Amino acid sequence: MRVIEIRGKGGPEVLALAERPMPVCGEGQVLVRVAAAGVNRPDVQQRKGLYPPPPGVTDIPGLDVAGVVEAVAPDVTWPRPGDAVCALVAGGGYAEFCLVPAPQCMPIPRGFSFAQAATLPEVFFTAWNNVFWLGRLAEGETLLVQGGTSGVGMAAMQMARELRGATVIATSSSAAKRAVCLEYGAHHVVDYREADWPDQVRALAGGAGVDVILDGQGGDYTPLEMALLAPDGRLVLIASHRAPMAEISTRDIYIRRLTLTGSTLRARPAAYKGRIAQELVAQVWPLLEAGRIRTHICGTHRLEDAAAAQAVLDANAQIGKLVLTVSDLAETIP
Numbered sequence: 556m557r558v559i560e561i562r563g564k565g566g567p568e569v570l571a572l573a574e575r576p577m578p579v580c581g582e583g584q585v586l587v588r589v590a591a592a593g594v595n596r597p598d599v600q601q602r603k604g605l606y607p608p609p610p611g612v613t614d615i616p617g618l619d620v621a622g623v624v625e626a627v628a629p630d631v632t633w634p635r636p637g638d639a640v641c642a643l644v645a646g647g648g649y650a651e652f653c654l655v656p657a658p659q660c661m662p663i664p665r666g667f668s669f670a671q672a673a674t675l676p677e678v679f680f681t682a683w684n685n686v687f688w689l690g691r692l693a694e695g696e697t698l699l700v701q702g703g704t705s706g707v708g709m710a711a712m713q714m715a716r717e718l719r720g721a722t723v724i725a726t727s728s729s730a731a732k733r734a735v736c737l738e739y740g741a742h743h744v745v746d747y748r749e750a751d752w753p754d755q756v757r758a759l760a761g762g763a764g765v766d767v768i769l770d771g772q773g774g775d776y777t778p779l780e781m782a783l784l785a786p787d788g789r790l791v792l793i794a795s796h797r798a799p800m801a802e803i804s805t806r807d808i809y810i811r812r813l814t815l816t817g818s819t820l821r822a823r824p825a826a827y828k829g830r831i832a833q834e835l836v837a838q839v840w841p842l843l844e845a846g847r848i849r850t851h852i853c854g855t856h857r858l859e860d861a862a863a864a865q866a867v868l869d870a871n872a873q874i875g876k877l878v879l880t881v882s883d884l885a886e887t888i889p
């Protein structure tokens with residue numbers, strides 16, 4: 556099968572088309588013939604050598620796929636060969652065939668093409684896990700999303716508004732991106748390049764402050780974000796692009812009962828991811844099918860052009876999602 560390999564650490568030029576043997580299903584696994592694969596920020600981090608695959612996981616990049624089930628292990632009851640699915644994977648998406656633990660497979664929302672479905676798993680799993688499970692966002696609370704037009708941000712903003720009636724504040728870097736935030740769930744949006752962005756967020760949140768913050772920046776943002784949190788507020792970290800180290804007041808944690816938490820999903824067990832899949836299919840898939848939650852594709856590239864897709868992320872020029880088309884089925888609706 557054709558795959559994309561990462562040949563050394565570096566820029567998009569280290570991505571190369573290669574041939575690898577077809578993978579074979581092990582216990583509990585499904586082999587998917589990939590029609591389209593999502594491109595995510597963690598793929599870029601992997602290419603730079605900053606986010607290696609967990610032990611036992613393929614070195615082929617790619618964290619979400621949509622396609623048709625080619626084969627299943629004898630112990631798998633769903634999905635069945637021939638079913639159209641989308642799925643979260645810990646690696647291997649940039650390929651013509653991909654192994655997936657069965658619990659991480661989901662049906663494709665009605666009316667969605669394979670390419671659209673490939674944009675869903677990584678960002679919706681991440682937003683669900685961090686905003687609803689770890690962040691415990693409750694009805695009517697206030698959510699701050701750093702980077703509202705990221706794939707994860709757009710999923711988080713819309714789910715928080717639709718499913719929790721939350722007040723959503725987003726940050727973003729350009730006027731065009733800020734307009735998109737307002738179309739995809741944000742009530743308010745702030746330019747994070749302005750030095751007083753925390754004051755602007757504080758004024759918008761009003762009253763006690765923000766209940767939950769979803770942040771991929773870390774570093775010097777962390778004390779600023781802690782100061783924005785309401786009593787009992789939760790700061791959920793999903794990356795540390797600014798810096799992994801931060802100087803914070805531990806006193807704030809106990810005086811205002813703050814929670815500092817975070818996660819990466821990649822190394823979590825299939826059963827954990829399967830529980831998220833079930834909740835997404837039950838609660839979010841109907842909203843996608845009704846058009847109340849949307850996915851936004853800003854660019855589509857062929858598998859062999861994966862380097863061009865990642866270059867868009869390197870330039871921070873993406874809004875929402877980038878997709879790799881892997882087969883002729885990509886733009887069709889199953």
Ligand SMILES: NC(=O)c1ccc[n+]([C@@H]2O[C@H](COP(=O)([O-])OP(=O)(O)OC[C@H]3O[C@@H](n4cnc5c(N)ncnc54)[C@H](OP(=O)(O)O)[C@@H]3O)[C@@H](O)[C@H]2O)c1
Nearest residue numbers: 595596701702705706707727728747771793794818819820
């Ligand atoms: N832990 C996990 O399980 C997990 C899984 C997937 C992704 N992630 C992380 O989640 C984030 C989103 O991933 P993605 O693939 O959806 O991302 P993406 O499309 O690459 O977006 C990155 C976002 O970061 C924002 N950003 C950059 N500098 C910023 C700053 N100084 N202040 C605030 N925002 C800033 C960008 O905003 P502008 O475009 O406006 O500059 C952009 O919205 C990334 O940090 C990624 O590493 C974590």
